[in-house]
Amino acid sequence: xxxxxxxxxxxxxxxxxxxxxxxxxxxxxxxxxxxxxxxxxxxxxxxxxxxxxxxxxxxxxxxxxxxxxxxxxxxxxxxxxxxxxxxxxxxxxxxxxxxxxxxxxxxxxxxxxxxxxxxxxxxxxxxxxxxxxxxxxxxxxxxxxxxxxxxxxxxxxxxxxxxxxxxxxxxxxxxxxxxxxxxxxxxxxxxxxxxxxxxxxxxxxxxxxxxxxxxxxxxxxxxxxxxxxxxxxxxxxxxxxxxxxxxxxxxxxxxxxxxxxxxxxxxxxxxxxxxxxxxxxxxxxxxxxxxxxxxxxxxxxxxxxxxxxxxxxxxxxxxxxxxxxxxxxxxxxxxxxxxxxxxxxxxxxxxxxxx
Amino acid sequence: xxxxxxxxxxxxxxxxxxxxxxxxxxxxxxxxxxxxxxxxxxxxxxxxxxxxxxxxxxxxxxxxxxxxxxxxxxxxxxxxxxxxxxxxxxxxxxxxxxxxxxxxxxxxxxxxxxxxxxxxxxxxxxxxxxxxxxxxxxxxxxxxxxxxxxxxxxxxxxxxxxxxxxxxxxxxxxxxxxxxxxxxxxxxxxxxxxxxxxxxxxxxxxxxxxxxxxxxxxxxxxxxxxxxxxxxxxxxxxxxxxxxxxxxxxxxxxxxxxxxxxxxxxxxxxxxxxxxxxxxxxxxxxxxxxxxxxxxxxxxxxxxxxxxxxxxxxxxxxxxxxxxxxxxxxxxxxxxxxxxxxxxxxxxxxxxxxxxxxxxxxxxxxxxxxxxxxxxxxxxxxxxxxxxxxxxxx
Numbered sequence: 001x002x003x004x005x006x007x008x009x010x011x012x013x014x015x016x017x018x019x020x021x022x023x024x025x026x027x028x029x030x031x032x033x034x035x036x037x038x039x040x041x042x043x044x045x046x047x048x049x050x051x052x053x054x055x056x057x058x059x060x061x062x063x064x065x066x067x068x069x070x071x072x073x074x075x076x077x078x079x080x081x082x083x084x085x086x087x088x089x090x091x092x093x094x095x096x097x098x099x100x101x102x103x104x105x106x107x108x109x110x111x112x113x114x115x116x117x118x119x120x121x122x123x124x125x126x127x128x129x130x131x132x133x134x135x136x137x138x139x140x141x142x143x144x145x146x147x148x149x150x151x152x153x154x155x156x157x158x159x160x161x162x163x164x165x166x167x168x169x170x171x172x173x174x175x176x177x178x179x180x181x182x183x184x185x186x187x188x189x190x191x192x193x194x195x196x197x198x199x200x201x202x203x204x205x206x207x208x209x210x211x212x213x214x215x216x217x218x219x220x221x222x223x224x225x226x227x228x229x230x231x232x233x234x235x236x237x238x239x240x241x242x243x244x245x246x247x248x249x250x251x252x253x254x255x256x257x258x259x260x261x262x263x264x265x266x267x268x269x270x271x272x273x274x275x276x277x278x279x280x281x282x283x284x285x286x287x288x289x290x291x292x293x294x295x296x297x298x299x300x301x302x303x304x305x306x307x308x309x310x311x312x313x314x315x316x317x318x319x320x321x322x323x324x325x326x327x328x329x330x331x332x333x334x335x336x337x338x339x340x341x342x343x344x345x346x347x348x349x350x351x352x353x354x355x
Numbered sequence: 356x357x358x359x360x361x362x363x364x365x366x367x368x369x370x371x372x373x374x375x376x377x378x379x380x381x382x383x384x385x386x387x388x389x390x391x392x393x394x395x396x397x398x399x400x401x402x403x404x405x406x407x408x409x410x411x412x413x414x415x416x417x418x419x420x421x422x423x424x425x426x427x428x429x430x431x432x433x434x435x436x437x438x439x440x441x442x443x444x445x446x447x448x449x450x451x452x453x454x455x456x457x458x459x460x461x462x463x464x465x466x467x468x469x470x471x472x473x474x475x476x477x478x479x480x481x482x483x484x485x486x487x488x489x490x491x492x493x494x495x496x497x498x499x500x501x502x503x504x505x506x507x508x509x510x511x512x513x514x515x516x517x518x519x520x521x522x523x524x525x526x527x528x529x530x531x532x533x534x535x536x537x538x539x540x541x542x543x544x545x546x547x548x549x550x551x552x553x554x555x556x557x558x559x560x561x562x563x564x565x566x567x568x569x570x571x572x573x574x575x576x577x578x579x580x581x582x583x584x585x586x587x588x589x590x591x592x593x594x595x596x597x598x599x600x601x602x603x604x605x606x607x608x609x610x611x612x613x614x615x616x617x618x619x620x621x622x623x624x625x626x627x628x629x630x631x632x633x634x635x636x637x638x639x640x641x642x643x644x645x646x647x648x649x650x651x652x653x654x655x656x657x658x659x660x661x662x663x664x665x666x667x668x669x670x671x672x673x674x675x676x677x678x679x680x681x682x683x684x685x686x687x688x689x690x691x692x693x694x695x696x697x698x699x700x701x702x703x704x705x706x707x708x709x710x711x712x713x714x715x716x717x718x719x720x721x722x723x724x725x726x727x728x729x730x731x732x733x734x735x736x737x738x739x740x741x742x743x744x745x746x747x748x749x
Contacts, residue, residue, distance in 0.1 A: 341639070
């Protein structure tokens with residue numbers, strides 16, 4: 001079992017941190033937030049072309065790096081840590097799923113997705129019906145990175161379907177979290193092709209989102225602790241007050257728990273035998289670990305960012321400070337993943353705890 | 356000399372077979388006995404069981420062969436602890452010797468001390484207890500007042516220790532005592548090995564809120580220890596004692612977690628039996644408890660990995676503080692859940708205050724967040740050593 005970065009993953013993480021130090025400056029993030037697309041186009045081009053980040057999970061035979069799910073997770077974490085405004089997490093998930101697919105459409109789309117000239121996005125919140133010819137009609141909302149996408153992946157029952165954006169009416173939606181745009185979709189007999197299993201797609205989506213939440217929580221705890229070490233009131237650093245120290249310690253424990261949950265889920269998701277998540281024992285099954293990691297990591301991220309604002313005091317309530325960006329990202333991720341109640345119920349069912 | 360490591364699954368089968376063969380006859384009654392909350396049960400029999408374990412070569416699995424152990428990797432130790440707990444084998448009467456004193460001697464002891472004391476631990480022949488806490492030195496351990504003086508070639512020990520488990524049955528106690536009256540706090544302390552069976556040692560059980568007694572007060576009135584029975588140099592006691600605390604909760608964590616799992620399953624079964632599972636809030640808490648079990652399991656694996664140098668980890672030792680805060684709080688929550696699942700029925704005990712498992716869990720887990728460093732002390736350590744926050748103004 002590999003619970004820590006391999007040397008290759010560590011090198012990737014280092015390269016990404018240099019990249020984000022250069023590209024994800026507060027000015028750049030703010031500028032992208034205010035832009036039409038909500039994407040930092042320069043950063044997107046650079047991470048696609050210079051870093052080849054989209055091709056990480058694409059087999060070498062199709063021009064990719066032949067790396068795996070764990071490496072994609074590293075990338076999602078590092079970009080999420082700085083809230084880099086790009087459709088990376090969405091498109092990388094589509095790449096992962098199509099790289100596992102045997103559908104001819106997957107082979108057709110992969111090269112473009114791998115070099116960043118095409119963007120893919122999953123649509124989880126859909127209300128669709130299937131026509132006699134297999135086409136889809138209806139709507140989907142809360143499609144993260146929907147306006148940038150050239151292809152959508154949609155879960156219908158057990159199937160994962162691909163729909164080209166050219167067959168869909170896409171409307172951008174204003175978002176609470178301005179670092180991650182969303183769109184709504186209208187489909188009118190849009191041609192759809194089966195490319196895989198919906199359970200696998202949902203599981204990988206949850207694990208990637210959980211990993212992004214973990215990185216955000218780590219960042220916010222670091223920043224908060226750093227602030228408490230330097231901010232002085234009553235003639236001493238406020239981080240010396242036990243009331244604040246204990247709150248930070250509790251957050252550190254929560255982050256450690258989230259890290260365990262995410263690492264376990266990533267490790268499990270990368271195992272080939274878990275391509276069919278429903279078949280394994282609950283303790284090691286992706287069917288349980290994916291919602292578990294999603295629940296724990298998004299809850300932790302939400303709690304850490306709330307505490308970040310409180311522990312920063314007034315400055316944490318300003319638009320200028322970064323705290324609100326993470327606070328909004330955390331809550332949005334939590335809401336998009338589904339309610340705690342629903343995730344718990346699912347975990348309880350999969351683990352055989354409930355009747 | 357190379358250590359031959361058996362195949363993991365073969366080893367698991369070996370542990371299972373041995374337990375199935377040996378946890379029978381006179382030892383059959385010990386299933387589910389002893390351990391936290393039941394430390395007072397069948398102690399004599401559990402000491403006999405410890406000797407049986409020693410004969411089987413199941414003590415000191417991770418110690419090097421040079422130290423008399425089997426030199427097995429942590430993965431095999433985990434298997435042993437898991438199978439041991441799965442079989443319901445009794446709480447170890449010898450765990451203080453094996454888990455605390457043994458590793459301390461291996462780390463800090465002289466070769467004469469290792470030769471003298473390790474075999475007794477490995478065979479189960481000698482039982483140990485821990486003499487750290489005092490009435491005035493709980494969270495603030497450096498405030499110990501027990502004194503020891505070297506006179507006429509012997510240490511003379513005077514003072515009082517408290518929260519000493521199994522003290523009535525122990526042959527030896529490792530005692531943190533002040534040997535330099537002029538030195539303060541962490542300085543001037545020494546780590547002494549004191550025989551328990553001698554005049555001047557008075558053990559008085561403490562009746563806990565469970566109505567049972569697992570812990571004791573131990574009084575030393577001019578009690579003697581041999582001059583050479585000091586671990587480390589005079590004045591090094593604090594470093595040696597901290598070393599013991601650092602080795603506490605190694606791979607035995609996995610056995611502890613197997614016990615947690617069994618307790619959880621009992622609570623879950625009770626909820627299904629009496630219909631509590633249909634209460635959405637109780638159901639949610641049960642799922643959260645299961646989630647906590649998984650998180651603790653993976654955290655323990657990550658901690659082991661960090662210890663073995665497989666990863667960057669954090670500041671040395673703080674993983675143990677994080678894990679302690681995690682499991683102690685989890686276990687206390689499970690105790691509350693256990694009686695909440697029971698409902699009104701959980702308010703009734705057997706005759707003579709004989710508690711149900713759920714009641715025992717509910718009551719005893721109140722000690723989990725206090726002993727071995729209270730939750731508040733764990734938070735201080737995490738804040739200062741892991742997060743690097745400044746020390747409180749004192």
